[in-house]
Amino acid sequence: MRILIVEDEKRLAVSLAKGLTAEGYAVDVVHDGLEGLHRAGEGVYDLVVLDIMLPGLNGYRVCAALRAAGHDVPILMLTAKDGEYDEAEGLDTGADDYLTKPFSYVVLVARVKALLRRGPGAGSPPVHVHGDLKVDTAARRVFLGEDEVTLTAKEFAVLEQLVQRAGQVVSKAEILEHVWDFAYDGDPNIVEVYVSALRRKLRAELIRTVRGAGYRLETGR
Secondary structure, three states: OEEEEEOOOHHHHHHHHHHHHHOOOEEEEEOOHHHHHHHHOOOOOOEEEEEOOOOOOOHHHHHHHHHHOOOOOOEEEEEOOOOHHHHHHHHHOOOOEEEEOOOOHHHHHHHHHHHHHHOHHHHOOOEEEEOOEEEEOOOOEEEEOOEEEOOOHHHHHHHHHHHOOOOOEEOHHHHHHHHOOOOOOOOOOHHHHHHHHHHHHOOHHHEEEEOOOEEEEOOOO
16 A cells, blocks of 8 residues: 655654554655645555645645545545644545544554545455465455464565455566555565565465566465
């Protein structure tokens, strides 16, 4: 899952990005409303965490512009303000949820997960079963037969991309786009490293390399 944080308090933005990255999400951060609108309008994000008080364009206007353009990405609004009017205005412009600063990081993560479960990409079931492989994307747990397999956050994120399109070829570029953040400019072969790790922890034949195209999760045993 890919998340965009639009927050002008840089220390807070960096802290949120680190925390959500540790949860296994790919996270991009911008500090300006206009840039946030541009990035969110690209349509590559599964969730936008949007501050209200922003330079360039405030969060209300960013949210309203995205909805007017037909973007249904879930939006979690953040604000230092507190009051029914502010909350009502945020929700009236199309926000899906609202969180007042200061907030508990645990609460933020819970809200993020809830929005992602019911967002545009939430049509797929949270539990994917393919033969004796079971992947619970909500609980972030993986089972092979009766045994639970422990994966790192990045390993799980790569597997999630494959399992959500089981039987289809997923390109290396698509995995990079959804698992690593926008600013990643390292070796794209990092995907191969994580696929190899998944093959060792699961079964090598579960993930097939389609030469020149990408990877496919096999749906049979």
